[in-house]
Amino acid sequence: MSHALLSTRPTARLPSRRIAYPLLDFLAPSICTSGPRSRFHSSAPVDAQPAAQAHVAHAGKPGVRPLNDDQRDFLDSALRVNQAGELAAVLIYAAQTPPVVRSHPHLRPLMKHMYDQEAGHFKTFNALIAKHRVRPTLMYPVWKAAATALGWGTAVMGREAAMACTEAVETEIGTHYNEQVRVLLDWAEKTEKRGESMGEEMTALITELRRIRDEELEHLDHAVEHDAKEAKPYELLTNVIRGGCRTAIWISERV
Amino acid sequence: MAPIRLANPAPVLGAFRASSRQAPRWNCMWRSYHSYDYNQPPPFPAAESAILSRAIEHVPGYGFTVDALKLGARDAGYLDASTNLLPRGVFDLVDYHLVMQRLALKDSVQFPDAEGGKKVGVGSKVRTLTLARLRANEPIIHRWQEALAIMAQPTYIPPSLAELARLADEIWFLAGDTSVDTSWYTKRATLSAIYSATEVFMTQDKSSNFKETEEFLDARLEDNMKLGKAVGGFAAWADFTAHSAVNVLRSKGMRI
Known part of the structure; x- marks a missing residue:
């Protein structure tokens, strides 16, 4: 209620001023409204309705709603985390494969299948963050070393430990992708209610994220089928790995 | 007068609140997620x-x-x-020049899509773009030291550096570089250093058509390329050695 009042009053008063003193009207709104934000190529926040309407007029394709700053920040950190996560996944499987396959040659096709899928995901996110000019994580070399150590370490502990590692990692990653998909679907729903569309880019991104999430959860099933639960200190191992994953996600979202 | 004052506080407060909420974005080095579905404001x-x-x-x-x-x-x-x-007075004028020239790059430099069968490498694209950006300073080069002095004021150092970083990002993006690992950072850092050094050099350059600036830029880029090759070569060697060491141990029957 108060917001409605606030937004109508100045606009109701301004026109009369504009006629009397043509030089004052730009002074007033510029102090109140023009943030330095706009100069960094960002679109207006949603709550500033008039400004948002103005940007809709800018739109390259009709009916596509420009993302607001919070949405862009969300996508920025989401894509960065996803790329870091897939980098880690590729390296974990790459490091696990030789020791695991050596003692259990029948797992070779499974390991190769999972590795190939992760490599595909990694390629997808590399392309996405290059296209959308998202900064990769600063911790890149750290994650590289940590993921290789984790993959190799669990593989040396045995097949069950390696599978428990896969289970723990894929559980965290699956949850993470699920959260992202939920947020994006929520945006899509809200935008469609307004009669606008999210644009092809976002629709494609949602489809892609869903596909990747399903594949990650499929790896989780494979791991459980291959006796992940029989790893020796199962609770300790999975909890440490899951905690590590969550920390890595938290860090990659920020730096 | 009184009724106006009564009506005013809330919107003014609202404006302050809005501006304080926007404040962190000022120092934000990188604009986030770039979309192609709509034009930028x-x-x-x-x-x-x-x-x-x-x-x-x-x-x-x-x-x-x-x-x-x-x-x-x-x-x-x-x-x-x-x-x-x-609000930032003269610095806003400098900033306007920097932002507009950065945004102008994508229109002023066009790379034909490998027409003559010869593909233009990313390295030479970076050179062309950097040179184009430096040439955009030509009309005001005799005044550019003033601008550098303004940018060097403590308050304006962070936004100036952020703008430099955005320029480096723009150049690598327009050059079609798609690396998304640690080299993303080193590439932008080295290009920023090279660009700012060349820019300072250009303010002193009295040669015709800034020939010496061009030579200076080429020398810096070449140094950088040599360094990059040496570092990359060392990394490849270390990687290969580590892998072969592990494989030798595995072939000896060690369970690793």
Whole structure:
């Protein structure tokens, strides 16, 4: 209620001023409204309705709603985390494969299948963050070393430990992708209610994220089928790995 | 007077709240997620843009000074006092030049898509773009030291560095570089260093058509390329050695 009042009053008063003193009207709104934000190529926040309407007029394709700053920040950190996560996944499987396959040659096709899928995901996110000019994580070399150590370490502990590692990692990653998909679907729903569309880019991104999430959860099933639960200190191992994953996600979202 | 005052506080407060919420974004080094589904909004609000674009025309004569700003405001049909619209004063004029020239790069430099069968490498694209950006300083190069002095003021160092980083990002992006690992950072850092060094060199350059600046830039880029090759070669060697060591141990029957 108060917001409605606030937004109508100045606009109701301004026109009369504009006629009397043509030089004052730009002074007033510029102090109140023009943030330095706009100069960094960002679109207006949603709550500033008039400004948002103005940007809709800018739109390259009709009916596509420009993302607001919070949405862009969300996508920025989401894509960065996803790329870091897939980098880690590729390296974990790459490091696990030789020791695991050596003692259990029948797992070779499974390991190769999972590795190939992760490599595909990694390629997808590399392309996405290059296209959308998202900064990769600063911790890149750290994650590289940590993921290789984790993959190799669990593989040396045995097949069950390696599978428990896969289970723990894929559980965290699956949850993470699920959260992202939920947020994006929520945006899509809200935008469609307004009669606008999210644009092809976002629709494609949602489809892609869903596909990747399903594949990650499929790896989780494979791991459980291959006796992940029989790893020796199962609770300790999975909890440490899951905690590590969550920390890595938290860090990659920020730096 | 009183009723106006009563009506005012809330919107004014609201405006302050809004601006304080926006504050962190000022120092944000990288703009986030770039979309292709809609055009980007103009980088400056209309009134600021009108004053600054006129003011920049007076820079060759008056330098990056308040005088240039005032003349610009007059040309745009505003009062001299309207330069108060720009909270950072002269730095806003410098910033306008930097932002507009950065955004102009994508239109001023075009790379034909490998027409003659010969593909232009990323390295030579970076050179072309950097040179194009430096050439955009030509009309005001005799005043550029003033601008550098303004940018070196402690308050303005962070936004100036952020703008430099954005320029480096823009150049690598336009050159079609798609690396998304640690080299993303090293590439932008080295290009920023090279660009700013060349820019300073250019203010001293008296040669015709800035030939010496071009040579200076080429020398820096070549140094950088040599260094990059040496580092990359060492990394590849270390990687290979480590892998072969592990494989030798595995072949000896060690369970690793």
